[in-house]
Amino acid sequence: MTKSLHISVLTSLVLLFFVVSDYHDGNLARIMVLAIYAVGYNLLFGYTGLLSLGHALFFAAGMYGLALPIQHLGVSPIEAFAMGLASAATVSLVIGFLALRTTGAAFMIVTLMFAQAGFLALLYFGQWTRGDEGFVIQQADRIIAGIDFSQSTERYFAAFVLFAVAYLLIAWLISTPFGKCLIAIRENEERAQMLGYDVHRHKLLAMLVSGTLSGASGAAYAFLFGYAGATFASVQYSILPLLWVLLGGAGTTIGPLIGTAFAFYLIDISSHFTTAHLLVVGLAIVLLTLFAPQGLAGEIRNRLISWLP
Amino acid sequence: MDFAPHLFLATLEGAITAAVISLTAVGLSLVFGIMRVVNVAHGEFFMLGAVVAWWVASTLGGHAALGFLAALIIAPLFVGLMAALADRLVLERLNYDLERTIVATIGLLYVIQQVALMTFGPDARPVEAPFDLRIAIPWFEFSDTGVNLIWPWGLATTGYKLAVIAAAAIIVTSIIVFLKRSRFGLMMRATQMDSEMASAFGIPVRRVYCVVFGLGAALAALGAVLIVPIQQAHYLMGGDPLLLSFIVVIIGGLGSLPGTILAAVLIGMSDGIISVFFSPTLAKILATLLVALVLIFRPHGLFGHHTS
Amino acid sequence: MNLLSTRKLSMNFGGVQALLDVDFDLPQGQIRALIGPNGAGKSTFVGAVCGRFRPSAGRVYFEDQDISQLPAHRRIGLGMAYSFQITSIFGSLTVYENVALAVRRAVQAQAEEIVERVHMALDRVGLLDRVEQKAGDLSYGHQRLLEIAMGLGQEPRLFIMDEPTQGLAASEITAFIELLRGLAGESTILLIEHNMHVVMECADTLTVLNFGQILAEGVPSEIRADSRVQHAYFGSSIDA
Structure with a gap:
């Protein structure tokens, strides 16, 4: 049953491209790339039970890990993507190693502070990063093997393939003994340890996978949409994946995609009416914590379909 | 100007930051110490205080001191009431769960900030200082004829800045006295030690929480009213005091009031000094990293003693 | 051979001496009950044995x-298991998955064998x-039974x-x-228990802790007759 769910989710994403207008194709490509970020965040928050307030650091590590070498070293896109992943992996291992010495609220604040330091560092080294203003990755640098990823069709399917890989990776991971142990840690950390699991090592690995996926999202975003800027490292971009996962349903495979799409359109529609579109984000967060802490997919699982993974 | 007078000015700027931050940080520290709530929206209560102060001062008109004094009373009161309302509507319903309240106060942060953007607008607006007094600072110079007093150009401050430092010191002292001596202070300490036990002894714990949350926000607002004649009111101004208060509360030892005040002075001064001589961004990078490392390696704060 | 030994095991909780120089030996195959009044240090002792707490001083030996x-x-990886005093399970996972988590960590086996072992453990309880x-x-x-499984x-x-029987109904205790x-001979068991009926029925040997020190050790009948033990429990010995 879960297999057919995954297949139908992915097939609908392919079909949607041919059904909806160009405007929505562009939005959907963006949503899929950002949903990779949410999928990565969900592994740590939804499945392992660790609430990080600093994932923008990993997103930015991927983004700048790809964009800076392209911009300053003239590296090819494929190599740059690998560099983006490597830098996100390294940053998440280092931060994980340090931050996982704390728990609960301290973990939240430590991750927040590291991310803030990273954001400020991007501003401080504005000479290379161009700070808040950011920089554009030229169309000529966004071509791999003759395929121009600045075009909407190519971009859409690149986003789709990357999302599908991330989605299936997590769906597979949580069905393995490793994934079950992460869930066990979320449910009852001390019990997991007293069953003989090395809790710290599992959390660190979860952090590594989560951070690297977030970085992959950042790298893909910079490459497919041709822009890198320090805003993507700000606190707001650490809060957004939390919002997406809370909205969609923490600890569900489908939740991150639903949440990202829902929030994206919520903000998109509200920005037609007001410049204060973040108000919607704030209200959504407050109302969710109050009334639907399980999110959309979580509430569906509780009320309707108990097998939802 | 020479190095020494320059350093003196930087120290003075640092003292103002320290004064304001000690107010906001004491507010944050009270809320965490007594309610075990990490209030991420604390900086927005600060911002709200500044915005209300602008609104009061510009509505009243008349002499600057009149508007300022009215703001000094109305802004903290209004912000405190708003916070108490938020406590009743949101935090209480979450049972003060540590992690869920962090997420909820993140939501509140955006709500307050964006409502300010919609009503107050995106511009920065000034509030006039209650009095205008420029004080030139003398310096001494060694020359052939011995030590001379000179008045270097640019070495000056305003009387208002000095008043801010004095006011903050008075307010913080009275808070400490209030907590130590008053009946309500006793109730707060009892609640902090063991809320269930306090409840069993007939202390209205929920009401204490509500007042504490309001008081914490009111202190942030008070700090904002004091600073708003120096900086301007702006809907995004809450970020820096939030970050600095966090830093101060953590380095001072979560929930410890003397530690918080000591850390406020230390961080405020060094932030002021590093910002003047290096770059404000570098100062913040160092401070945020310091917080992270303190939480990891000295979770009871730099001044807190370790109990295990 | 002793499966478990401690030497001069001490534990100090912020000035409170929870354990003091405990020398303890548990031979292979025995069912040992650890008893004592509330606050005697029983949970602290087993916590220090399986690594939940770090003792202030002393050594723990497992198979020498x-x-x-x-x-x-x-x-735990060396072959210990610990069941918690307060029920400690993975609430949102299935009964099967709870036990499977335990089995997978302990034995490297094929999927079918793991299923079989999970079912066996659940069948026993x-x-x-x-x-x-x-x-x-x-x-x-x-x-509580799942915890045992x-x-x-x-x-x-x-x-x-x-305290595995805490809160169980009489029929469940039986x-x-x-x-x-049924486990006797299969596994060595260290049991903290308040229910004297369970202790007397099951344990081969008893160790009595009081104020963080071993007060007495012996077979059930000896312990029952020990006046020091009676004194620790009742404040005076019964025949005094």
């Missing part, structure tokens, strides 16, 4: 290997008909149980005694 420096999960139920939805008594799934050489007797 010094494990004092090992973290909890490594000690009588929860086989509830494999697919969510653990958090079980009744309190059943959650998780320990059984680990197939430990030393099974530490912290079943538990049966279960414990």
